[in-house]
Amino acid sequence: MKYKVYSMALVCALLLTLAACQRTPAESPSPSPLAEEETTSTPASSPSAETTPTPEPTPAAEDGTRYFFAEGYFLGAWADGAWHSSDTEQFTVGEVFDRDYYDAWGETLNAARFYVGEGPGEFEDPKRAAGLLEPFGILEGDDFIMKLPGQLTGEAAQVNVPAYNFYVSFEGQPHYFVSNAVIPEPEWHTADGFLPDGAAAQALETIGITYDLSKLKRTAWACDIDGDGEEEILERIQTTRDDNGYAILARGEQCFYAFLLQDGDRVELVSSRVNDPEFGDDVTTHFAADTPQFRDLDGDGVCEIIFQEHCWEWGYYYAFSRTDGAWKQVLCSSYGM
Ligand SMILES: [Ca+2]
Ligand SMILES: [Ca+2]
Incomplete structure (x- = not known):
């Protein structure tokens, strides 16, 4: 004692x-209503290089x-x-x-x-x-x-x-x-528009999603993640949810999220999750991706993308890093398990 x-x-x-x-x-x-997430995690409430000394x-x-x-x-x-x-x-x-x-x-x-x-x-x-x-x-x-x-x-x-x-x-x-190191946050903001429909649909097809884009929840952010002076666009596309956070799915559709990054003419799949079709409307469909963060964790000049995947009573935090043009998961933490 x-x-x-x-x-x-x-x-x-x-x-x-x-x-x-x-x-x-x-x-x-x-399940956390995405509407709430959007109002509490908007880029506007995030410190930027304009308002906070880096x-x-x-x-x-x-x-x-x-x-x-x-x-x-x-x-x-x-x-x-x-x-x-x-x-x-x-x-x-x-x-x-x-x-x-x-x-x-x-x-x-x-x-x-x-x-x-x-x-x-x-x-x-x-x-x-x-x-x-x-x-x-x-x-x-x-x-x-x-x-x-x-x-x-x-x-x-x-x-x-x-x-x-x-x-x-x-x-x-x-x-x-x-x-344990001070890692500056780059300036970022909500993007003016989304990725071209054709490019987005093509990227989603690689994970087996072929639904009508207009029925999906789309959110995009702009950030110069590689420091070359040009902004990249990161778009999150995922299952639309109701006010209580429940996935809105038609018969045969699967719950999913995907982060797509447009860098010039190239569209890269950063991360995605699609639920197992064997599970229908149980708690396994209650996952969604929250607002991402951009930070260069390893100091190589390219920001990692960090985000939370929240599920029913548990979830994960992920960091994804781009190496040789491909994004891979490099860090993961779980909670509530
Ligand atoms: Ca750039
Ligand atoms: Ca990095």
Whole structure:
């Protein structure tokens, strides 16, 4: 019970943080209406180069490792010239939290929340993990809340990050991206129009979608993702949903989403998901892609595309990167599983 020796000021500060950093809206137990997503995640509400000074990138760490979060969930890292995704690789708490973390605006984060209680996908030995972490923060029910910046030492630093990814908050507000390096957000805005119908339809055919484009939900953003001075257009095409977030499908149609990128005359398929035709109108059709973010995570001059796929009571955060003209998933984090 070492946390009792903490000063009352620290305890109060952490409890205030705890009160402010409850779970994100992403964990809502019902499908999120896309209409709501569009009003809360419009580019207009995002900081741009015009309204917010862009912080200078800072060295991530002595060894150059950059760690990434999406809406507070741990995505993974870029280190030694390679991607390390949190869904496939092991990380230790000390590896991730032995240095300062910043939000997208260069401000230091203030708390991390780990699930140390019983449950699938959490710490292998919750009681041992809780005991090791206890000197570095406060145990609250099934959660451990660590004030940041934090530096864990000894055995605590060697505790494996659970597959059920932990959440980091910044002043209790949902935010899109944080790292231990300040990574500027490029200027972006809602595009004036969509990709040409023919090119969009052709790209959708490659994933087996041949529906009438006019019945689909189309949204497009413009951003110079490769820094050549010309804007690319990223379009998200997906199943239309009603006000409650339920997919509107005709008989034989499948729920899907696809991100298409137009770069000059070329249209590239960035990412897509089409539900299994064996499953019809059950919860497996309740997936949708949210508004993407553009950030150059690995510093090669081309932005990665980061987005959330929300499902019924769970979901994923993805980062996709373009290598030799092809987009591939490089980072993935799950929540609610
Ligand atoms: Ca460009
Ligand atoms: Ca990049």
